[in-house]
Amino acid sequence: xxxxxxxxxxxxxxxxxxxxxxEHNVTVVDSDEEALxxxxxxxxxxxxxxxxxSAATLREAGVDRADLLVAATNADExxxxxxxxxxxxxxxxxxxxxxxxxxxxxxxxxxRNLKIDMAINPENTTAVEISRLLRFPSAANIETFCRxxxxxxxxxxxxxxxxxxxxxxxxxxxxxxxxxxxCAVERGGEVSxxxxxxxxxxxxKLYMVGRPDSLDQFFRQLGRYAPKVKQVFLxxxxxxxxxxxxxxxxxxIRLKIIEHNEERCRVISERFPRVTVICGDGTDSELLESENxxxxxxxxxxxxxxxxxxxxxxxxxxxxxxxxxxxCNRQNYAGIVRSLGLDSVISPKFVTASNIVHVVRGLQNSxxxxxxxxxxxxxxxxxxxxxxVGPGTRHLSVPLKDLKLRPGxxxxxxxxxxxxxxxxxxxxxxxGDRVIIIARGGGVLDLNDIYGAEPNLGGAxx
Amino acid sequence: MNIKLVLKLVGRVLLLEAAALVLPLAVALLYREDxxxxxxxxxxxxxxxxxxxxxxxxxxxFTREGFVAVGLIWIFTGLVGALPFLFSGWFATPMDAxxxxxxxxxxxxSTILTDIEALPKGxxxxxxxxxxxxxxxxxxxxxxxxxxxxxxxxYLTQAETPxxxxxxxxxxxxxxxxxxxxxxxALTTLEVLCLKIAGMPLYDSFIHAFSTAGTGGFSNRNASVxxxxxxxxxxxxxxxxxxxxxxxxxxxxxxxxxxRDALASDELKFFLGVVAGATAILTVSNLGVYAGLWESxxxxxxxxxxxxxxxxxxxxxxVLWPQFSQMIIVLLMFCGASAGSTGGGMKCxxxxxxxxxxxxxxxRITHPRxxxxxxxxxxxxxxxxxHTLLVFLGAYVITVFAAAxxxxxxxxxxxxxxxxALTCVSNVGPGLEAIGPSGNFAAFSGLSKGVMSLCMIxxxxxxxxxxxxxxxxxxxxx
Numbered sequence: 036x037x038x039x040x041x042x043x044x045x046x047x048x049x050x051x052x053x054x055x056x057x058e059h060n061v062t063v064v065d066s067d068e069e070a071l072x073x074x075x076x077x078x079x080x081x082x083x084x085x086x087x088x089s090a091a092t093l094r095e096a097g098v099d100r101a102d103l104l105v106a107a108t109n110a111d112e113x114x115x116x117x118x119x120x121x122x123x124x125x126x127x128x129x130x131x132x133x134x135x136x137x138x139x140x141x142x143x144x145x146x147r148n149l150k151i152d153m154a155i156n157p158e159n160t161t162a163v164e165i166s167r168l169l170r171f172p173s174a175a176n177i178e179t180f181c182r183x184x185x186x187x188x189x190x191x192x193x194x195x196x197x198x199x200x201x202x203x204x205x206x207x208x209x210x211x212x213x214x215x216x217x218c219a220v221e222r223g224g225e226v227s228x229x230x231x232x233x234x235x236x237x238x239x240k241l242y243m244v245g246r247p248d249s250l251d252q253f254f255r256q257l258g259r260y261a262p263k264v265k266q267v268f269l270x271x272x273x274x275x276x277x278x279x280x281x282x283x284x285x286x287x288i289r290l291k292i293i294e295h296n297e298e299r300c301r302v303i304s305e306r307f308p309r310v311t312v313i314c315g316d317g318t319d320s321e322l323l324e325s326e327n328x329x330x331x332x333x334x335x336x337x338x339x340x341x342x343x344x345x346x347x348x349x350x351x352x353x354x355x356x357x358x359x360x361x362x363c364n365r366q367n368y369a370g371i372v373r374s375l376g377l378d379s380v381i382s383p384k385f386v387t388a389s390n391i392v393h394v395v396r397g398l399q400n401s402x403x404x405x406x407x408x409x410x411x412x413x414x415x416x417x418x419x420x421x422x423x424v425g426p427g428t429r430h431l432s433v434p435l436k437d438l439k440l441r442p443g444x445x446x447x448x449x450x451x452x453x454x455x456x457x458x459x460x461x462x463x464x465x466x467g468d469r470v471i472i473i474a475r476g477g478g479v480l481d482l483n484d485i486y487g488a489e490p491n492l493g494g495a496x497x
Numbered sequence: 498m499n500i501k502l503v504l505k506l507v508g509r510v511l512l513l514e515a516a517a518l519v520l521p522l523a524v525a526l527l528y529r530e531d532x533x534x535x536x537x538x539x540x541x542x543x544x545x546x547x548x549x550x551x552x553x554x555x556x557x558x559f560t561r562e563g564f565v566a567v568g569l570i571w572i573f574t575g576l577v578g579a580l581p582f583l584f585s586g587w588f589a590t591p592m593d594a595x596x597x598x599x600x601x602x603x604x605x606x607s608t609i610l611t612d613i614e615a616l617p618k619g620x621x622x623x624x625x626x627x628x629x630x631x632x633x634x635x636x637x638x639x640x641x642x643x644x645x646x647x648x649x650x651x652y653l654t655q656a657e658t659p660x661x662x663x664x665x666x667x668x669x670x671x672x673x674x675x676x677x678x679x680x681x682x683a684l685t686t687l688e689v690l691c692l693k694i695a696g697m698p699l700y701d702s703f704i705h706a707f708s709t710a711g712t713g714g715f716s717n718r719n720a721s722v723x724x725x726x727x728x729x730x731x732x733x734x735x736x737x738x739x740x741x742x743x744x745x746x747x748x749x750x751x752x753x754x755x756x757r758d759a760l761a762s763d764e765l766k767f768f769l770g771v772v773a774g775a776t777a778i779l780t781v782s783n784l785g786v787y788a789g790l791w792e793s794x795x796x797x798x799x800x801x802x803x804x805x806x807x808x809x810x811x812x813x814x815x816v817l818w819p820q821f822s823q824m825i826i827v828l829l830m831f832c833g834a835s836a837g838s839t840g841g842g843m844k845c846x847x848x849x850x851x852x853x854x855x856x857x858x859x860x861r862i863t864h865p866r867x868x869x870x871x872x873x874x875x876x877x878x879x880x881x882x883x884h885t886l887l888v889f890l891g892a893y894v895i896t897v898f899a900a901a902x903x904x905x906x907x908x909x910x911x912x913x914x915x916x917x918a919l920t921c922v923s924n925v926g927p928g929l930e931a932i933g934p935s936g937n938f939a940a941f942s943g944l945s946k947g948v949m950s951l952c953m954i955x956x957x958x959x960x961x962x963x964x965x966x967x968x969x970x971x972x973x974x975x
Binding site: 037060061062068075076079080081084 | 560651652664665667668669670672876879881
């Protein structure tokens with residue numbers, strides 16, 4: 036695909052790097068010649084010098100023929116204008132980085148009015164990622180859909196789990212009540228989509244998709260849930276901390292935030308009355324000890340400096356805290372950091388870039404219809420896609436039991452007005468819904484591709 | 498220095514050149530000539546290529562490796578091209594064969610041959626084909642057709658594509674290279690057709706089209722293009738020499754229908770202006786040599802196009818022109834063609850930027866606190882680019898004089914020694930006096946020929962890759 040990235044900063048560069056790896060034609064626009072030279076030297080891309088809001092610059096970068104424009108400069112307003120101009124020039128899809136919390140509440144209207152197809156907030160994305168790590172200390176392969184409203188995760192069944200050797204339709208009621216669905220199973224390298232009569236065996240890798248809190252519940256019932264994180268210790272009170280505090284506060288997790296700027300402390304305290312805010316130097320071990328660091332279940336280092344984050348994380352780990360999460364923007368030294376024992380290192384620019392790459396993969400697959408994202412799961416054996424139901428989607432308002440889906444395709448989740456619906460035979464699709472489709476082996480490029488050859492015959496629901 | 502990866506890269510390019518040698522082999526087969534020179538060359542080149550490309554190497558590749566690779570590849574290429582010449586037995590010494598090959602690949606077009614027409618057709622075809630390969634560049638070709646040649650392949654093509662700033666046509670380097678070669682191939686084919694229609698034999702059309710496309714200057718006739726004494730042929734070749742000395746990015750803009758951007762190029766305007774101006778002055782200045790304005794124009798415009806494009810074809814012997822005319826020819830040799838074309842010389846864009854910096858400097862002396870930027874095509878030329886450019890121009894002049902110094906050991910006149918050095922570094926072909934359009938380079942010593950061969954490569958790669966290759970700091974471990 037032809038992709039134009041405006042802004043060769045941390046996110047822009049990281050994104051360009053990942054997109055070049057996936058064989059896209061990438062053009063980077065920036066006004067700083069030095070940043071462009073660095074990017075052009077290291078990556079197989081074209082560079083255009085100029086301001087991203089200027090139509091002439093954008094045209095020179097080939098925006099008129101671009102499949103995607105990503106505006107990732109450090110100014111939200113520039114990104115917005117850039118997307119608007121690009122859309123007018125003929126860019127097919129636009130993504131803007133909008134990070135100012137002031138815009139967050141009105142981001143929906145902004146997106147509509149400025150024709151931005153997707154707004155991405157690196158700090159919020161990072162916070163969501165951290166909260167996931169906090170909730171599932173051992174889970175691997177977590178993918179999120181619909182801005183974190185739906186999650187998909189895989190886990191390996193062990194001997195003695197209550198799921199083993201019982202068909203899925205005979206699950207206990209307490210599981211059936213949960214908002215989740217078993218959407219794929221990997222057994223001996225084969226990927227299949229389980230139905231009600233499927234009998235799980237120990238050693239299977241099961242994938243399930245559903246509401247984050249339902250997934251929590253399920254793991255608790257499975258007895259696989261690590262002790263719930265109750266008290267989180269957070270160093271640094273920047274934007275990521277604010278977003279993370281909002282998420283954790285909502286989940287009822289107690290928080291202690293250390294921030295050295297008094298003004299900032301006041302702001303945090305004002306917004307989150309339940310959070311304990313300490314004004315002081317988070318890198319001072321004495322302060323950490325006096326604030327009873329060891330009593331916390333988890334420790335998150337979110338200061339502006341990578342070095343500080345790494346050092347205090349090591350300290351926290353040494354103090355015996357099981358869950359330590361470190362923000363570190365530099366990727367180059369990830370190996371060294373891991374060898375020190377810090378395995379939860381988060382890089383905001385990398386997380387943001389990866390999120391955009393997921394969207395790009397989706398765009399690449401969807402030919403005209405709106406595929407919002409695509410994740411490869413089960414070692415690439417299946418694809419999980421998020422679509423928006425549009426006016427062109429067939430069989431709207433037809434109950435699913437009257438429709439026949441293609442074999443190997445599962446309609447896993449419907450998200451309607453922030454509600455998560457696990458489809459039943461009586462459910463139907465409405466325009467504006469977001470749906471998550473699981474397809475074995477891929478091949479679904481458009482939402483209409485999920486329907487089988489003869490509709491209105493069988494009664495295959497979900 | 499990751500020399501193993503560099504050699505591996507050299508090996509891959511050698512394999513490509515072994516494949517390129519099949520074409521003259523086919524020509525030799527067609528004319529029932531001796532196939533041995535080509536078969537032997539292919540065997541040797543392929544064997545060395547296979548051995549080198551099988552080297553195990555780490556994937557670390559930085560700017561330094563890129564420059565060394567380009568320098569080494571071009572030196573190897575010069576040697577590869579010499580093999581068929583050497584095996585054919587028509588060249589007295591190995592140095593002569595190397596000189597002819599370097600002159601071919603670097604699109605210089607200087608020759609040590611006295612009687613060209615006596616040579617077999619296969620050898621002459623290879624001689625012209627080296628122009629075509631060297632014109633757009635062997636590395637550009639390699640990135641176009643060898644998938645995943647190596648990471649950061651733009652380091653390689655950047656060093657091979659002439660001009661002060663290198664810009665891609667499309668984001669992917671391999672795609673850019675493909676587009677360049679497609680346009681190059683299309684224009685060459687068009688010229689073959691035009692020459693055939695203008696009355697040239699088909700074989701000669703190919704030879705002259707290859708030479709024009711690479712802006713080289715090898716002909717299969719002793720009297721060069723003058724041998725045909727045909728106005729249509731002169732016109733076709735003049736037009737194509739000018740076409741091949743225009744930045745290929747301009748053609749890409751035209752193909753993508755950005756007419757305004759294409760015509761707004763400062764360099765294009767400057768280039769056409771210099772051609773028009775030089776033609777006008779020379780036509781008048783040469784009136785004494787030719788019978789009438791029309792004849793003077795005919796021979797002058799061909800020679801101007803031939804020299805500024807750094808091709809070096811001849812229809813007239815400019816050595817017989819007045820001194821003033823010859824001085825203008827020397828100036829045109831310095832100036833050269835456009836950046837991003839197949840031509841040599843300092844390049845019009847550099848000369849233009851130099852002139853603008855001089856104007857700025859003068860302005861700065863009269864207004865010491867003034868701040869002024871240098872622009873090209875309405876875009877700012879950064880101080881860093883400007884700095885590199887001025888250093889390049891300095892290095893260019895020093896190279897010419899240093900080479901002239903060594904060549905002067907042969908005891909030839911100043912005009913011969915100096916013009917030999919200039920014509921080699923600028924990749925033009927003919928020089929003044931004894932090495933003019935009707936002369937040749939056979940009389941020089943082996944040392945001079947070696948220095949000139951190196952100068953041609955230095956000029957083709959725009960100096961720095963060879964300097965990096967020869968610099969001790971490149972090879973130091975720390």
